[in-house]
Structure formats: C-alpha cells, structure tokens
Amino acid sequence: MPVARLHDFRWYLWGPALLVAVGVLVPLSYLVLRAFQGDAGELADLVLRRRNLRLLGNTLGLTAGVLLLTSAIAFPLAWLVARTDIKGKPFVTLLGVLPLAVPGYVMAYALMASTGPSGLLSGLHLPRPSGYAGAWLALGLYTFPYLFLNLRAALLGLDPALEDAAQSLGYSNREVARRVVLPQLRPAFFAGGLLIALHVLGDFGVVSLMRFETFSYAIYLQYAAAFDRVYAAWLALMLLSLTGVMLLLEMRLLRGRRYERTGSGSARTTSMSPLGRWTAPAYGFVGLVGMAGVALPVSTVVYWLGRGVEHGRWSDLLSAFLDSCSAALPAAVLATALALPVAYLSVRKPSWPARAAERIAYLGYATPPLAFALALIFFTLRSAPFLYQSLGLLIAAYALHFMAEAIGPVRSALYQAPVRIQEAARNLGRSPLRAFFEGTFPLLRGSLGAGMALVFLSALKELPITFLLSPLGFRSLAMGVWGAASESLFSVAAPYALVLMATSTALVGLLLRKA
C-alpha cells in the first residue's frame, strides 16, 4: 500500500499544521502592511539602496562561514560520540549541547572580555575579535550544537546492516563512509544546517555586539536609532525572501528520498570502532571544543560574579527562575506537539500543502523576533485583546517562533522509522492514531526530547518577544542578565546568567538521557 494513502484527511494532523501556517503567516502579513506604508518614491529609494547589496553580501558571507565552522566542529564530535569507543560519552554529548545554554550575547561578551590587552587571557596575546571574525567565531561556537544533535541522532539511528552489505561488496571503510553513511546523514545535515543558517540570518545579539552589518543588525538599527518601522519592515522582508530561497533549496535537495529500514527484524547495535592512534587528537579536540564553547563563557560569568559588591536579591532570582520556566517549558511542549504532526505530514504524506506547512514553520523561525512580537501585538489587540500580555500569548509566540527547532530531530527520526511496523499495527485492526502511537511513537521519543530541549533553551534565552509580549511584571532570567550586563553591572548580571545556564544544563541532561 502506498505510504500516502495510509491516512485520509485527519483533523489531528491538519489542525496543528493549519494553526502553524496561520500563526506564522499572520505576522508576515503585518510586515507587508508596514512595508507599504510609505509613499512610492520613498519605497523605491529604500529598496534599491546600494547599502542593501552590501548587507546581502555580508549576510551570505557570514552564513556560509558559520556553516563551515559548525560542520568542522559538529561532524567529528558526532562521529566520536556515535561511532567510536571514546570514554565518557554522556559528558562529551553534554559538552556538545551546552553552548546552546549560553545566550549569544554572553558568548560575545565572553570572547571580547577574555581577549585583547586587558582580558582574562591577556597572556596569550589574542587579538580582540570583532567584525566578521568575531561574529563568525561567536555564532559558530554557540550554534554548532544544532548540527551536532541532529547528526548524532541520525548516526545512532543508522542500521549498520547497510554498511555491512557495502563492506561485503568490497568497499573500503572510507568508501563506506562516503557512499553509504554520509548520504544517510543528509536529512540531519540539512535540518541542522538550516537551523544554523536561519539562526545566523536572524541573530542580532551577536552581530550588534561585534558590529558586523548584516540584515538583522540593520533592522535593529532602524528600530533602535532611526525608529523607522517602514525601512525595518522592508529589510525584514528582504531577509525573509533570502530565507525563502534557502528553504526551497533544501526542499529540492531532500525531495523523494527514503531513509528507513526495510529489512525484517530489529536493527543490530552498531559496533564502536576503536580510536587507536586517534586517541590523543580526539580527546584534544573534545577538550578544545569544551574550553571554547563552555568553559570560556562560564568562567567569564564567574569572573563577573567575583568582581563587584553590588548583587541582586535572592527572591528576585527565584522569581525570575520561576517566570522563565513557566513560559519556556510549556512552550517547549507545545512546540514539539505542533512539530510532530507537521513533520509527520511532510515525511509520510508528502503533498504540497504538507511541505508548505513545514516550510512555513521555518519561515516563522527566520522572522526577526522584534518584528514577530510587534505583529502579534498588532493582531492580538485587534482580534482578541483579552489575550494581550497574557502568559498564554507569550507561550504561543515562543512555540510558533521556535518550533522549527523541534521539526528537525523529529523529521530525521521519522525518515528512519520503518513504516512497516505501523502498517502491521493497522493490519492488526488498530486505528490509525493507535497504530502510530504503538508502532512509530516509541521510536521518536529520543528525538521529541531533543526537539523539546532545543526549544526550551531558545525560549529561555529569548529577549525581544519576552520584553514585548510577557505579562506585566514578568521577569525572566534572560531579562535579568541583559538588563544588568548592558549597564555594565556585571556582578548583578552574573547570578542570573549562572542560574540560566544551570537550568538549561539540568533540563538538557534530563531530556537527552533518553535520546
């Protein structure tokens, strides 16, 4: 039976997909509305500026650079964890995820504070990173986990029987890796790489601190310095069309591929290759990644903690922790719950509306958060004013904005999960929903956990949406860090940053134990 015919129209699949489409497209329509507010002559002037071309070049250059850097970190690290006998795998895995717990602007501060003539590492005479190099390094160091998590999950889910078959056909180890394993990693690489690319496109915390002019930095400057919502909307739309091109590209590259096991029986566990003479370089590599991605920002924050007498109050810290969790946790659950049907439709029922729903989720991720928040203000007040500045709206905004992060892992797992089990359950008379929950869902648990962890970490660090949509009096940990650090009151900011990173670590550890 063809896969696509397994389900007819099901509300529990299309309902969430429709919700996502509306939730993301509505903010986009706001941008279009704002963009066409100026008069025609002025609009042409805004769009055809020479400056926009430079922004485009900078943005593309940074995206490509960060993709290369993150691949160089994530591929070897994922391989070490999934395929070799390296010791302390849970710890190495955690090192590969924890940089996500560091807010981007803290990473940028850490790089700037530790280098240069008066930095923590002044003995090493490192130049102070700024501009392209600074943004490249800071973004690469804290976004590589997106790729690492996706690749690791894919490597762990591979059926070694394929490689055995290739080997029995006379392929060398290297050829097996190139012709069998790498192609299998394609969906994971695209999912992770896409997230990183979109993240770089949308980031302004890092690029503004490093003063590297990309689209998002220009958008930020338009709002911050010129208070110009029209030009900002144009820049955002240009950024989104760039995103659209990337999304189409990724879709073309993945079309019509199937990656699931088709053999009978269950997959054998993969044997781990011994590191051998690669032992020292492998541990050295892990150590370097851990130092740069985790130890550097953590020691910077600890250094902040020790250098002033002004500290915040414990009660403020506790309430910030509770506020943060009260929004980020439900958002993580909601985003994953929305991502599951959307990813399921796009993998198992690949019609154009299914693919469109998934692409739209990515578009939401790439919408600059400030514009996203302004759009939600605009529409909530006009359609459902009672929702405005409620915790529910904040949670929904986080979930809609970040759900793309949950789609990647779920989609990769769905590609690998055999359809046959679910079909067998159907043949045994289970309803479609029950067949899914008994046949496929157990295979997705790890990926759902990973997706939830990613959304949680992002929501915990988020600033512009939190500032504008949170209930009055809501103070998240990230707001505490930013509010004090940007006034140079680093000793006040430090406890918030530490609690933020500790919370992230705890939850990620919990969720990944099962993955």
Next chain:
Amino acid sequence: MRCLIAVLAMFLVLPFAACTSDSGGSGGDGDPLVIYSGRKSVLVDPLVEQFTEATGIAVEVRSGSDAELVAALQEEGDASPADLYWANTAGALGVAGEAGLFSQLPDSILSKPDGYVPSSGLWVPVTVRFRVMAYDPGRVTPEFLPASVMDLPDNDAFRGQIGWTPTYSSFQDFITAMREIHGEEATRNWIEGMKALEPKAYPSNTPMLEAMMAGEIMVGLTNHYYVLRVVHGGDDDLRDDPTVATHHFGAGDTGNLALVTGAGLLNTSTQTEKALAFLSFLLSEDAQSFAAETVREYPVVRAATVPDYLLPFDEAVALGPEFDFDRLRNLEGTLDLLREKGLL
C-alpha cells in the same frame, strides 16, 4: 519516561501556582499604574518600590529597550495598557512626542525641574548624564588636560594612551552632536586627528576603565557614571585611592554633552492622577537625591542633595553645550562617517 513526564508536569504546574498566589497579594486600590520603561530594571526598581511604599499605589513595570517600547506603543495604539513611558534617551522621547503618544503635561509637573525642560512640554526630564574624560591621576596632572574636546587631537603626549569606544551608543551620540554643532568637516578632521594619536578602541566603557586601572591608557572618553560606578561601586581601597578620575571640559563644550533621561504621560492613560503622582515623586527632592546617590546620575532639581563626588547643580547645568536633543536622531550620518574612517 514516566519519571520524565512527572518532573515536567511539576515544572509546569509550580509556576502557575506561584503566579496565582502573587496576584492575590498586590496592595493599593484599583488597577496598578503601568509604566513602560526603556531604562534598565536595576535603575528603576528601587524608585518604584519607594513610590509604592510612600503612596500605596501599586506599579507594574514593563522593561525593554527604548526602540522596542516606542514601536510597541505605536502598535498598541489606543489599546495600550500603559500610563507612563520612562525613557533612557531624549531621542526616544522626541519620537514618542512626534508620534502623538504623549499628553501635554501640566505646569505643576513642568515647573519642578530647574533645567532641561523641552519646549514642547510633552515630557519631563528626570536625570542627566554627562560625557566626560576619565584619566589616571597617578600619571596625568589635571592641569595638563585640554579645556575642549576639540583640542584633544593636539595633545601629542597622549599618543597611544587614549581610550575610546567608537561602537558604543553614547560615543556615537557625542559624534552626532559634534557634527550638528561643529559641522561635518570639523568632525572628520577631529576623528582623523584622534586616529593619528593611535587611540585604543574598547567595546564598552567598563573594560576601557579597567584597562586604565591596569595602566594600559592614561585618558579615555566615557560617560560620567561609569567612572563613578567603578570608583564608588567597587571596594573601599579604590574609593580611598582612586586610580581613575573625572575631567570635565570647559563649560558649554561639546565634550560635556548632556544625555537626558525623562518620562511622559501617555494619551492612553486611564489613571492620569496616579501617573502624575509618580512623575511628581520622581522629581521630588528625596527621589532625586536617592537617584543621585544610587544610580549616580545628576538630578534635574536644584534642591536635591548630591554626593560629594558629583558637581553642584548649577555647575552641572552650565557644563553641557546648548543643543537641541532632537538633533541626536541623525545617527545614520554618524555611522557612515565612523565606517568611512574604519572605526566600525
């Protein structure tokens, strides 16, 4: 898995429980006063608490950057729940005024500050910050420092010993003011002259002052409160034997540019009385003295007592150049100039 779900569920329920118990305990009568604040919460919270303690009026504060809040207020339009907008920059107040967000303030409020009141009467100044030159008193005698920032490039003795922060917003405001007061050409020459002295660029003010304490530079262009925060926020030794000191340029010099913070009453306010009471409180002697003491910014009320490390009120008012703050909005030209000179 079951254990995981249990932990998640606990996390989900706890905060909601905490929220509901919070909202039951708020004091005061009626709805709380809602303030949108572009100032950081560390600078706002202590004053808000004092106000609530003194009047029993509950206050809710929404924090954000000036840009975010002005954009949000414009999107909210008539439906905004906010009563007051308290901004970090005069630029944001100017934009909010032009966009028609503010109501005219009564004379009872506008007459309170002894300076910096805008002619529009749409907002009222609350505190003032000044651009200053920080110097290392162990290596520089104050008599040796220039009376005008425009003469700084002539001081060859400072070659390689000057710190500045070209990427920082208040430095850029200062350059914008220079362009407006002295013209493009003079500003360009100033930047070129400074560059010839091989200044060291820092990402922000605190690292620059730390570099000064470490002996890396002798002088640096900064805002007055950063010096005070380093000297008076740190340990006692530093206070008794400071390694960083403040130099003000001559009265009216561009190098002393005043950066005003202020607040305005929003059209959408349903609680005008409470809002005016809050503005009135901010401009009271007590609150102004308290702000000077804790936030280390200058008061706008002559009667406020200031710590001995701040200048007396009249001297401070005479410091800054005569300048219309709305002209600080022309930032784009400044960024272009800094980029052209390779500083951004």
